[in-house]
Amino acid sequence: MKIKSADFVMSNSDVAKCPNEPIPEYAFIGRSNVGKSSLINMLTEKKSLAKTSGRPGKTQLINHFKINGNWFLVDLPGYGYARVSKRDKNIFQKYITNYFLQRQQLVCSFVLIDIRHEPQKVDMEFMQWLGEHAIPFAIIFTKADKLKTQAIERQVDHYIKELLSGAWEEAPQHFVTSSSKRIGRDEVLGYIDAINLDFFEANKK
Numbered sequence: 433m434k435i436k437s438a439d440f441v442m443s444n445s446d447v448a449k450c451p452n453e454p455i456p457e458y459a460f461i462g463r464s465n466v467g468k469s470s471l472i473n474m475l476t477e478k479k480s481l482a483k484t485s486g487r488p489g490k491t492q493l494i495n496h497f498k499i500n501g502n503w504f505l506v507d508l509p510g511y512g513y514a515r516v517s518k519r520d521k522n523i524f525q526k527y528i529t530n531y532f533l534q535r536q537q538l539v540c541s542f543v544l545i546d547i548r549h550e551p552q553k554v555d556m557e558f559m560q561w562l563g564e565h566a567i568p569f570a571i572i573f574t575k576a577d578k579l580k581t582q583a584i585e586r587q588v589d590h591y592i593k594e595l596l597s598g599a600w601e602e603a604p605q606h607f608v609t610s611s612s613k614r615i616g617r618d619e620v621l622g623y624i625d626a627i628n629l630d631f632f633e634a635n636k637k
């Protein structure tokens with residue numbers, strides 16, 4: 433898929449105030465600092481579309497970006513960021529939870545996982561929660577530039593085995609990416625394109 437346009441639409445913390453156009457939407461979620469905002473910039477080839485930072489906790493709101501005039505990418509805050517207060521954490525979790533439960537046009541969530549890390553409980557629990565609520569998701573491994581090919585394969589195999597030994601009977605769709613080396617761009621955009629086509633076909637009047 434070719435990206436012809438990518439524009440910031442709005443930021444807010446209330447799912448009811450998100451744009452109400454019935455076009456397909458893809459959300460990026462995962463631990464703080466995993467590379468959600470960087471991946472959005474890599475996919476859209478716009479260096480500063482989503483705000484990034486070396487320090488965790490940069491993205492704080494639900495941010496909508498309209499792509500090619502007919503679908504949305506959504507940048508979300510990270511979970512598991514220890515430095516926000518407990519009260520802020522609860523508020524944050526509530527509006528993110530509401531977003532996932534109420535957003536009708538959300539056709540796929542991408543759960544981002546740092547490819548260097550061992551499977552983490554918070555990610556496993558989040559994917560389990562998505563599964564329990566029948567919210568479709570795919571896994572995107574990030575920062576693949578930090579590992580050699582063999583180590584990438586080892587980490588992915590290990591992660592998928594861990595999922596299959598737990599609640600999952602089938603491995604979720606997964607992608608290996610690097611925002612700095614532009615790895616995985618065609619694969620992720622191709623996946624989105626296929627879902628978009630199904631969406632537009634099903635919603636034809």
Ligand code: GTP
Pocket residue numbers: 463464465466467468469470471483484485486487488489490491492508509510511574575576577578609610611612613
């Ligand atoms: P929050 O908004 O705080 O939840 O973080 P985020 O998940 O949006 O992460 P962000 O994109 O801001 O990136 C965090 C840090 O990781 C930045 O220093 C990025 O430069 C770095 N980073 C992101 N993607 C990659 C990648 O593919 N490779 C490498 N080497 N670094 C990356």
Ligand code: MG
Pocket residue numbers: 468469470483484490491507508509
């Ligand atoms: Mg961010």
